[in-house]
Amino acid sequence: MAKLYFFYGPMTAGKSTALLQAADNYTRQGGSCLLLTTSLDTRHGQGLITSRLGLQAHAQLYHPDTQLIPLISPWIQQNSLTPNKAILIDEAQFLSYPQVLDLHAIAHTLNIPVLAYGLLSTYKLTPFLGSSALLALADTLTELKTICSCGKKATLNILHSSDGSPILEGSDVNIENPSNPTRYRALCADCFYSLPHHV
Numbered sequence: 001m002a003k004l005y006f007f008y009g010p011m012t013a014g015k016s017t018a019l020l021q022a023a024d025n026y027t028r029q030g031g032s033c034l035l036l037t038t039s040l041d042t043r044h045g046q047g048l049i050t051s052r053l054g055l056q057a058h059a060q061l062y063h064p065d066t067q068l069i070p071l072i073s074p075w076i077q078q079n080s081l082t083p084n085k086a087i088l089i090d091e092a093q094f095l096s097y098p099q100v101l102d103l104h105a106i107a108h109t110l111n112i113p114v115l116a117y118g119l120l121s122t123y124k125l126t127p128f129l130g131s132s133a134l135l136a137l138a139d140t141l142t143e144l145k146t147i148c149s150c151g152k153k154a155t156l157n158i159l160h161s162s163d164g165s166p167i168l169e170g171s172d173v174n175i176e177n178p179s180n181p182t183r184y185r186a187l188c189a190d191c192f193y194s195l196p197h198h199v
Helices: 015-028 068-078 097-110 129-137 189-194
Strands: 004-008 032-038 048-050 056-058 060-062 085-089 114-118 140-143 156-159 184-187
Touching: 004 015, 004 097, 004 129, 015 032, 015 048, 015 085, 015 114, 032 048, 032 068, 060 068, 068 097, 085 097, 097 114, 097 129, 114 129, 156 189, 184 189
Parallel strands: 004 114, 004 140, 032 060, 032 085, 085 114
Antiparallel strands: 048 056, 156 184
């Protein structure tokens, strides 16, 4: 039976790269992948999954209120005879709880693997709702790792001001600007608590 997988990690951990590699593996074996990404991410244009290494693929958009089963059903019907198929979701932290429930049901009732990739926490160190749902329901959890500038494992995402202090207020949805990507950093907890902290 297929599973719901959640691959999580901080920024720069290679989540989109891993997703695109998984999609390539499926298609090289004659399979089919449905790629989904959030409409909230417009960094590289809507409907594109783009890794920091420059890899890119087109994807269907989901919105916070999208019902995923009607969205996915035409692809399932079109690929009903394809033996190797999977649903791959980028920026999965933006999924709603009902959407995660739909994905869990698809994996377990239709025998289609669902691979979701996303952040665990916001730059305010609060959990994303989609990630919390995935932590509760995913059958397999895999941490994708990256390092802090000190060399330790990075676990936190921070948005910082020009003086380097973390910004801890604002909308949870604060998409990185490709023209100024250094405002976000992945840090270990030790380095985070050594920063000058003010809001």
